[in-house]
Amino acid sequence: MDFNTKQAKETVAHIATLIGDLMVAHLQQEDSPSLGDIEQGMRHLLQTIGREAVGHVLEKSDTVQPSIRCSCHHKATYRCRREGMVITVFGRVKYKRSYYLCDHCRGGQKPLDTQFQIDPGEMSQGLKPLVALLGIQTSLDEAAKLTQTLLLVDISDNSIRQAVQWVGQRQVERESKWEKLSDWHHYMNSPTRQADRPPRRLYGSIDGIMVPTQAEWRELKTVCWYEVTPVPERQWPSRYTERLGKLEGLKATAIQYHCDIQEAKTFSTLLWSTGCHYLADRAQELIFVCDGARWIWRLVEENFPQAIQILDWYHAVEYLTPVAQTFFHNEDKQKEWLATMKEHLWFSRTQTVMDACLALAKPASVADPAAKAATYFQNNLARMDYAYFRQQGYLIGSGAVESGCKQIGTMRLKRSGARWLEEGARWVAKARAVWLSGQWQEVVQSKSDLPFAV
Ligand SMILES: [Zn+2]
Secondary structure: OOOOOHHHHHHHHHHHHHHHHHHHHHHHOOOOOOHHHHHHHHHHHHHHHHHHHHHHHHHHHOOOOOEEEOOOOOEEEEEEEEEEEEEEOOEEEEEEEEEEEEOOOOOEEOHHHHHOOOOOOOEOOOHHHHHHHHHOOOOHHHHHHHHHHHHOOOOOHHHHHHHHHHHHHHHHHHHHHHHHHHOOHHHHOOHHHHHOOOOOEEEEEEEEEEEEEOOOEEEEEEEEEEEEEEOOHHHOOHHHHHHHHHHOOEEEEEEEEEEEEOOHHHHHHHHHHHHHHOOHHHOOEEEEEEOOOHHHHHHHHHHOOOOEEEEOHHHHHHOHHHHHHHHOOOHHHHHHHHHHHHHHHHOOOHHHHHHHHHHHOOOOOOOOHHHHHHHHHHHOHHHHOHHHHHHOOOOOOOHHHHHHHHHHHHHHHOOOOOOEOHHHHHHHHHHHHHHHOOOHHHHHHOOOOOOOOO
16 A cells, blocks of 8 residues: 555645644643653554544445345345454454345355455454464463553454464465475476576475473474575674684575474475475485484485485584593593594594594493494484585584574473463464564465465
């Protein structure tokens, strides 16, 4: 909507003067109001005006006809104008619209509600995304309080839950559409898709995190697709030089998260279909950086056998710390040993590290951290050629997906005392993934295939 025409500008100026005068008159009755008082008063006033104006616009948009066509294709006859209510960003708006009754199926029709996707008594399309945004940041009752404070709108915890579910469901619709397409041979090979330029280098990372549902702890699995760009040296945070030498001046960009609470076998579909959406199957180079979990590498191999596999650098290094702590009691010795081992890993001398671990390991003790580390490195040997990976300019840390898992799972779903119904946890996780991927506007504004009611 554009308010730049001369007439609109004049109207706005006129209204502003009127409201300003109204406020002045009101405030003169009070003792020395602060700017905060003025702002707060103005917000309430504008809420009232907005509410009235929305009602006015809705009623003006309603046209009365003798009859309309019912969804059952028979004739529905005009009966009366009925009052409705919708909760908007300006609060509860009451409005009247024409009501038709079908002679055939006896179903009632309110074309205005259909036109504006109004679910009478529920939140509007403008309010729902804002409320959902609060609902994915904090608990439902906290979000209801925030809605009151920030938007001056009273709604229940349950409305917040519905709003979150609404966004989560839209993400599911979007992902199911991609799933259908990725399974459709004709689409996958269509000239339009082939004409899309695939990314030169696309990265994928997969991770899982346990979340508490009412029945049991379930694994929330996340796949994250991203590209990598160099960070100019002057912008490097100090930790680069501390932790990795001056070599990892890279950062993940265009990060897209997709997640679900499901078994690896089912999650495989989400991995493949989202990958196809980002043209992973056609990328010149596809690189997976993940931790050592078996199910993860199995899914990568099944879906994208051409991908370069890299064991996340930080996970590899993590295995060394308990070894140092168990076998060296002097802190300086621990540090020294760790530094030496890290350097070996950095230059792909993995065998040297494995030998060093095995030399420390007590025979026949599986619980021994040194034996554990050696086995872990052995299982991931081909994924640990860090010297080569660095030379190719690959990012060797899966920080992007791990930070996503933490932000999707830990921060919201693992809040203290949280016990989720599995569906509830799923909607929150999906909606959070949308937000963290920067897709919020696109998802909440997209036309839904489903009926609009939650
Ligand atoms: Zn009908």
